Amino acid sequence: MSVNAKHLATFILGAAAGVAAxxxxxxxxxxxxxxxxxxxxxxxxxxxxxTIDKVPEYFEELKAKGADTLKSNFPDAEAFFKDLYEKFVGGKGTAAEGTEVTPNPDPIS
Incomplete structure (x- = not known):
C-alpha cells in the first residue's frame, strides 16, 4: 500500500488535533x-x-400487573389460552402405557 499526499495530510492534521487537544x-x-x-x-x-438492583423487582411487578390486567379485562382469556395450549401440546400424540405424563403448566400464573 503506497502512502500518498492525502494520507500524509490526514496524518498531520490528526497529529495537530491531538496536540491541540x-x-x-x-x-x-x-x-x-x-x-x-x-x-x-x-x-x-x-x-x-x-437501577440494576431494581430490575428484578420491576419485572416481577410488571408480570403481576400484566396478569391482573389481562384477567380483569379479558376474564375468558385464561380458559382460552389453556384450551389453545391443550390443542397444540395435548394433541400431538398419546403417551405410551407405563410412562409418566407431566402436568401442563398454568400459562397465566
Missing amino acids: HKYLQSEEGEKLLEDLKTKANNLKSEAEG
Whole structure:
C-alpha cells in the first residue's frame, strides 16, 4: 500500500488535533472540563448500578400487573389460552402405557 499526499495530510492534521487537544486539556479550563466529565460519569455509573438492583423487582411487578390486567379485562382469556395450549401440546400424540405424563403448566400464573 503506497502512502500518498492525502494520507500524509490526514496524518498531520490528526497529529495537530491531538496536540491541540492535549494543550487544551492541560489548561485550567481543560482540567475543569475533565473533572466535570469524571463527576458526571461517576453519577451515571452509580445510577446504573442502582437501577440494576431494581430490575428484578420491576419485572416481577410488571408480570403481576400484566396478569391482573389481562384477567380483569379479558376474564375468558385464561380458559382460552389453556384450551389453545391443550390443542397444540395435548394433541400431538398419546403417551405410551407405563410412562409418566407431566402436568401442563398454568400459562397465566
